[in-house]
Amino acid sequence: MNLIVQKFGGTSVENPETLKIVAQKIIDCKSKGNEVVVVVSAMGSSTDELINLANELSDTPSPREMDMLLSAGERITMSLLAMHLNNLGYESFSLTGSQAGITTTSRHGMAEIENISGERVKEGINEGKIVIVAGFQGVNKETKEITTLGRGGSDATAVALAAALGAEKCEIYTDVEGVFTADPRIVTKAKLIEEITYDEMLEMASSGARVLMARSVEFGRRYNVPIIVKPTFSEGSGTIVKDKVMEQAIVSGVTHNDKEIKFTLFGVPDQPGIAGKVFGPLSENGVIVDMIVQNVSKESKTDISFTAPLEQKSEVENILEKLSTELEAEGADSDPNIARVSLIGAGMKAESGIASKMFSILGENKINIAMISTSPIRISCVVNKDDMQKAIDSLHKEFIEA
């Protein structure tokens, strides 16, 4: 008998009506002879409502209490879903992260899963029951404190649980049809991707595709758990994320990220160890630096540029101001008017000339490239935000539609 882990996110469990649709998806899976373990998020916007309450009562809510607060959300979803399944004649019960044996690091709000014992989950499976597990939350083994996993946490719970239980696959249900060759809201001709490798999905997630977070894909790759991204509200078969795909496209997708800002430190003395002096303090302060470009040195001075999330603007500016003085640089600057456009494709490894073709297409469209960064299966260009749509359209047309 096959075990399948199904995960349903906020919009799928938004209200009693959508919970009934979710229950039917679960029952369909169970009726095909599978054992089913379900991971759920908090209902719809309930997490945001709790955060708003917290902000009304505290300027800087303690992360420990914030986790206590937010972990109430999944309890509500999971118990309601279990009741409903029971009502439909399917034996079911719910478990908190702690009860499911999900132990994490102690970093509140951004904890990492360390281990999943899953004893009570396994007991439930052996009794033929549908076990519902709270996503997003766990417990620190030493301190017994409740933790939450941060953004994409429920997906991570689902994939890690699938790995721990030796599940055949992990189905991530969402309000879209699956993973597309580009964001369908931006590119009308974007196509659903049927199969994609973990590596490609990781690059897509890291370069702007929001349907699946990188951390859950990493779990899938590490333990070789196939992840299927599927729609809750239709019958589509979705996108399978796995180790190898049958037909490897050269370019699988075009992604974009317009939520970043570009920073530049000008005229930094070009000495060994200078990059560490710049990026050390940024990393220590939790800044998530993305692309980094260092210009060729002129007169023993160089310019260092990098991108970081828009919401970290003021933190980065403060750090750069200090660094500029310390390192005797010529100044610092920031540009929020940028977008990153990336081509992703495992087939690139075996195919030369993709990068130069990309640069040509952008050039033909009179799009200036501000920064370039590559991996074996990705090429990213930072362009002016006003050129983003044209860049995506032209790249999608040449590499995917052609």
Added chain:
Amino acid sequence: MNLIVQKFGGTSVENPETLKIVAQKIIDCKSKGNEVVVVVSAMGSSTDELINLANELSDTPSPREMDMLLSAGERITMSLLAMHLNNLGYESFSLTGSQAGITTTSRHGMAEIENISGERVKEGINEGKIVIVAGFQGVNKETKEITTLGRGGSDATAVALAAALGAEKCEIYTDVEGVFTADPRIVTKAKLIEEITYDEMLEMASSGARVLMARSVEFGRRYNVPIIVKPTFSEGSGTIVKDKVMEQAIVSGVTHNDKEIKFTLFGVPDQPGIAGKVFGPLSENGVIVDMIVQNVSKESKTDISFTAPLEQKSEVENILEKLSTELEAEGADSDPNIARVSLIGAGMKAESGIASKMFSILGENKINIAMISTSPIRISCVVNKDDMQKAIDSLHKEFIEA
């Protein structure tokens, strides 16, 4: 240093504004040099909202899942309150029932507290922190299942916690000024009771006073923890419930209960063991039988009357229909148009003639008495519901105002 347990119920923690008032009450207590442990309920009507959601998704929600669902409520209150206290500069943290070491029986929805280890509560106290504990909930030691305590559960948590921690007293904050000689909404001249014994408070709670549940008073009596019922939204000193009071009134209060229904089994063969045959099946089916009156036997047949909560009407009727046939009785009848009016007073024990005076007053007011029941410190009369107001007014006037 004195330790005080403070409990704040649903209306006291209804929204961020009332939570700020609650925080001030806590800080006032702490600033007087006390250690404070706080017990909270779910916010305002949030429990009812969760119950409504459950009813939308299940005809008969599993009690185990219902407890999982409802226990989310206190988490939200306690973490918000802890954050707010932190924000005001008072170190505070929150603990679930399970984290506070509150172990209970396994009966979901109606669990009884078995033990409170309170280790993490004591640690917090020793560190000078304000510890917030979830009321109403606990965990079963053997099965590790989350339980809830049912109606009045948060009060029970507070008093039991005060007992376990050896607290000086337990303050129960509420939206009224304290315990009154009668319901102030019914009797305009009702007076606040300054001091009352556990025994009297138990009788008052059991005979209609809703401000404090009997189970928490029982804890207070058993462990001799003074309970103070106080207002959240004013500076009143409230009512102290304790072992002995300075000046023992003959009659401390007049209570009423108009949420009961009277049932009668007519012409039951008057044999030994007949009462057991009637009340055994009722008790097994969870019917909370209150007053019982058995008429004098005529021609070896007797009538048995009793009262039970209005909401159990249909269950009781079903059981009585069966019993009537089994016991060869002459029929069963129910009367919802009744009210119970009671006099409570520990002074009655030393004073004779209170009962006959009560009956006379009711008679003078042309109020017919349908049933009578007494304890050493209580006399209850069941009257027609239409006569309730007159009965309470006249008794309050003669025994309390006089």
